[in-house]
Amino acid sequence: MKEQLQKLCEQYACPLETDIRLSQHTTFRIGGTADFWVDITCVQGLQALLSFCRSQKIPYFVIGKGSNILASDDGFRGVILHLGNRFSAIEVSDATITCQSGAALGAVARIAAEHSLSGMECLAGIPGTVGGALYMNAGAYGGEMKDIVVSCAYVTAYGELCTMDAKEMDLSYRHSIFEENAGVIVSVTLRLVHGDQKAILEKMEELLIQRKTKQPLEYPSAGSTFKRPQGSYASLLIDQCGLKGLSVGDAQVSEKHCGFVINKGSASCADVLALCENVKQQVKEQTGYSLELEPVILG
Numbered sequence: 079m080k081e082q083l084q085k086l087c088e089q090y091a092c093p094l095e096t097d098i099r100l101s102q103h104t105t106f107r108i109g110g111t112a113d114f115w116v117d118i119t120c121v122q123g124l125q126a127l128l129s130f131c132r133s134q135k136i137p138y139f140v141i142g143k144g145s146n147i148l149a150s151d152d153g154f155r156g157v158i159l160h161l162g163n164r165f166s167a168i169e170v171s172d173a174t175i176t177c178q179s180g181a182a183l184g185a186v187a188r189i190a191a192e193h194s195l196s197g198m199e200c201l202a203g204i205p206g207t208v209g210g211a212l213y214m215n216a217g218a219y220g221g222e223m224k225d226i227v228v229s230c231a232y233v234t235a236y237g238e239l240c241t242m243d244a245k246e247m248d249l250s251y252r253h254s255i256f257e258e259n260a261g262v263i264v265s266v267t268l269r270l271v272h273g274d275q276k277a278i279l280e281k282m283e284e285l286l287i288q289r290k291t292k293q294p295l296e297y298p299s300a301g302s303t304f305k306r307p308q309g310s311y312a313s314l315l316i317d318q319c320g321l322k323g324l325s326v327g328d329a330q331v332s333e334k335h336c337g338f339v340i341n342k343g344s345a346s347c348a349d350v351l352a353l354c355e356n357v358k359q360q361v362k363e364q365t366g367y368s369l370e371l372e373p374v375i376l377g
């Protein structure tokens with residue numbers, strides 16, 4: 079199997095690495111070893127790899143910047159398909175931006191600002207790729223991907239290249255249809271509006287400062303650890319329950335922002351999961367709210 083995979087990767091010029099540590103590829107800095115890591119460089123390569131994994135029954139997992147992933151301490155027995163820097167072209171045409179899914183959301187937002195295009199100011203500080211952001215329908219400060227996405231191209235689990243309009247994506251709070259259909263997003267088209275460049279840059283800067291002030295960006299994390307429950311905020315509930323600073327090993331409910339579980343050094347996935355279970359249980363008992371994990375579990 080390894081030789082076949084190597085051949086395919088060579089054929090499509092997609093670099094292949096073996097036995098990589100997932101902790102080096104996730105913002106939580108947690109995770110064991112994955113058998114194979116492929117840097118996707120072209121759509122054809124992705125199509126071929128998906129078909130190969132499917133026909134050979136090899137488990138695979140798609141990753142962008144790894145900023146919403148909690149990877150298992152046992153790692154992953156299969157192939158990680160990475161859509162990142164090597165798949166990140168961005169094109170601007172009037173008020174429309176089309177980018178490959180590995181483009182960083184922040185980079186796209188900066189290019190939008192350079193072209194005096196407004197609509198991404200709220201999203202600029204989210205540390206993921208455009209593909210990951212669409213998959214999660216990422217959002218912040220009152221804006222979300224849903225507001226600006228027009229369409230995307232994706233590859234099905236069978237290796238077929240398809241397109242989809244925004245209205246078919248079932249975008250809602252931290253959800254898209256790609257969670258169900260296993261499609262791998264390869265490009266995303268966004269529609270923005272012409273605006274005043276100075277105002278756009280000022281807004282972006284203001285929100286980035288707000289993030290730095292309020293979020294524990296000095297520690298590894300996967301951002302908000304729990305989804306927002308209907309009718310409240312996870313951070314508010316956790317604070318009310320007196321769980322600020324609660325720890326299991328090196329995993330801690332941030333003292334700066336209760337909605338974040340942070341890695342204070344050598345937290346394991348098991349530590350994070352045990353801490354989250356504890357938090358969920360106490361919040362349920364004390365407030366009646368059920369919290370749900372936001373990061374995707376890998377492995």
Ligand SMILES: Cc1cc2nc3c(=O)[nH]c(=O)nc-3n(C[C@H](O)[C@H](O)[C@H](O)COP(=O)(O)OP(=O)(O)OC[C@H]3O[C@@H](n4cnc5c(N)ncnc54)[C@H](O)[C@@H]3O)c2cc1C
Pocket residue numbers: 105139140141142143144145146147161179180203204205206207208209210211212213214215216217218256261262263264293295299300301302374
């Ligand atoms: C400090 C910090 C702050 C954050 N702030 C916010 C915030 O304000 N708002 C917010 O919504 N999120 C936030 N996040 C979470 C995270 O950045 C977003 O969810 C982001 O959109 C994930 O993108 P990614 O490329 O890192 O995806 P990954 O974490 O790599 O993957 C997340 C999921 O998307 C899937 N995926 C990734 N790329 C593709 C693709 N091309 N096709 C199909 N599926 C794909 C993966 O399989 C996985 O299931 C924050 C995270 C951190 C660490």
